[in-house]
Amino acid sequence: MKKITLLLITFLAFTLGNAQTTCSTAIPVSAGTTTVPTLTGSEIPDPICAENGAGASVSEWYSYTATVNGVANVTTNIAANTGGDTRVHVYSGTCAALECVGGNDDADVASMNYLSDLTFPVSSGVTYLIAWDDRWDDGGFDFVLTETAVTCPDGSVPIDEEFDDANQFVTCYVTEDVDGNDLSWIQQELDVDGDSTLEYFATNAANTAFGALPKDDWLFSPAITLVDGATYNFTFKFNGANAEGGTASEDFEIVLIDTADSGGTVLTTLTTQTDVVQSGTFAEVEMMATEVPASYVSNVDGSYYIGVHVTTPAPSGFLLLFNYTVQATLSVDDFAANNFNHSYNKDTDVLKLESSLLPLENISLYNILGQNVINKTLSQNNELVDLSSLKDGVYLAKITMEGKTQTVKILKQ
Numbered sequence: 001m002k003k004i005t006l007l008l009i010t011f012l013a014f015t016l017g018n019a020q021t022t023c024s025t026a027i028p029v030s031a032g033t034t035t036v037p038t039l040t041g042s043e044i045p046d047p048i049c050a051e052n053g054a055g056a057s058v059s060e061w062y063s064y065t066a067t068v069n070g071v072a073n074v075t076t077n078i079a080a081n082t083g084g085d086t087r088v089h090v091y092s093g094t095c096a097a098l099e100c101v102g103g104n105d106d107a108d109v110a111s112m113n114y115l116s117d118l119t120f121p122v123s124s125g126v127t128y129l130i131a132w133d134d135r136w137d138d139g140g141f142d143f144v145l146t147e148t149a150v151t152c153p154d155g156s157v158p159i160d161e162e163f164d165d166a167n168q169f170v171t172c173y174v175t176e177d178v179d180g181n182d183l184s185w186i187q188q189e190l191d192v193d194g195d196s197t198l199e200y201f202a203t204n205a206a207n208t209a210f211g212a213l214p215k216d217d218w219l220f221s222p223a224i225t226l227v228d229g230a231t232y233n234f235t236f237k238f239n240g241a242n243a244e245g246g247t248a249s250e251d252f253e254i255v256l257i258d259t260a261d262s263g264g265t266v267l268t269t270l271t272t273q274t275d276v277v278q279s280g281t282f283a284e285v286e287m288m289a290t291e292v293p294a295s296y297v298s299n300v301d302g303s304y305y306i307g308v309h310v311t312t313p314a315p316s317g318f319l320l321l322f323n324y325t326v327q328a329t330l331s332v333d334d335f336a337a338n339n340f341n342h343s344y345n346k347d348t349d350v351l352k353l354e355s356s357l358l359p360l361e362n363i364s365l366y367n368i369l370g371q372n373v374i375n376k377t378l379s380q381n382n383e384l385v386d387l388s389s390l391k392d393g394v395y396l397a398k399i400t401m402e403g404k405t406q407t408v409k410i411l412k413q
Helices: 002-019 166-172 332-337
Strands: 027-029 032-036 059-065 070-075 088-094 097-104 117-122 127-133 141-149 159-161 174-177 185-190 199-204 217-220 224-226 231-241 250-257 266-276 290-297 302-310 318-329 340-345 350-355 360-366 372-377 382-386 393-401 404-412
Touching (some): 070 166, 088 117, 199 217, 250 318, 266 290, 266 302, 302 318, 350 393, 360 382
Antiparallel strands (some): 032 141, 070 117, 070 141, 088 127, 159 318, 185 199, 217 302, 224 302, 231 290, 350 382, 360 393
16 A cells, blocks of 8 residues: 555656646757657746747746757657647757747648657757647647757868758758748758759748738858958859749848858858849749859958848748859969878878868879879869779879869889
């Protein structure tokens, strides 16, 4: 009888304690599946990070400490929850000063999937707070938490961004919703033209709400390393897309800026576009996209960012950014100042090439008979070339950088 009473008290303590879940008593979770009981917690998420505003009355809180630099995904969009309706908010900071990292109400409202799915950037060792509320339903459910490590670009040129990596977009790009309407930039993967192959692009959301303010949204690229005296050539490929209740007529500018923040200092404006409409049918929006070039002669050294600032009046459609590229041309003085080194490791049979300023473009290796025995395209400032297929002997290596060639002698032994 005493054992039964003790078990009952323990069960009631757990149930009542869970019913009082608040930010400060958030339950620690890690990667895997967590079962959430009926929502009864007393602290309503504030600020609201997900769509569809106020209206919740109870909640459940969890804490999660990241073990990777990259992204985490939290989802209820699993078979066990079919037919459910959840909403999630994710925060950084302290309970006294919560900051929205992200939120999601409906995984796919168009297909009447009202479960939640959210991917958000994380830093190893940082603790995040996950709050579920009863905006639509207080029933229990399971959620799955996963982590993915992501490495951002190192800033070196050339750059050819196709927006085909959703996790890199979340981790390495910064979006800013200055107008505060919860509609900004996202990465999308859609079969736009119906050929069963996905198209990838960045989308600035339509703004069709009655009485809506003009768009004021920013998208900031990962850092780009600029070199004083270099000429940088850019291309940007974009199109408008109509929305229900809003025809595309998009206004935006693209700038180089010193921080990934709208309060940063603009280095130069690369292009200004007004009244960008949808060219072609929706199935043709990529094929019919406009490609605009821009160039900039740098007078600075260091890390800078591409910022895309959208200011379209409401109601509006979508702005689709399919691609951007960055190429650099250095001056003759820069080529002369470039520090090029090479070294051969006979233990690994690998030739190491290092260039301080200029990206390596190609290596052609010739034997003493003048025969071309290796020809390899390169793209980075540091490259490794496998020589294991060659016989021991003396070779001449012609290395191309910025269209100019430097010749060095290699002794393979």
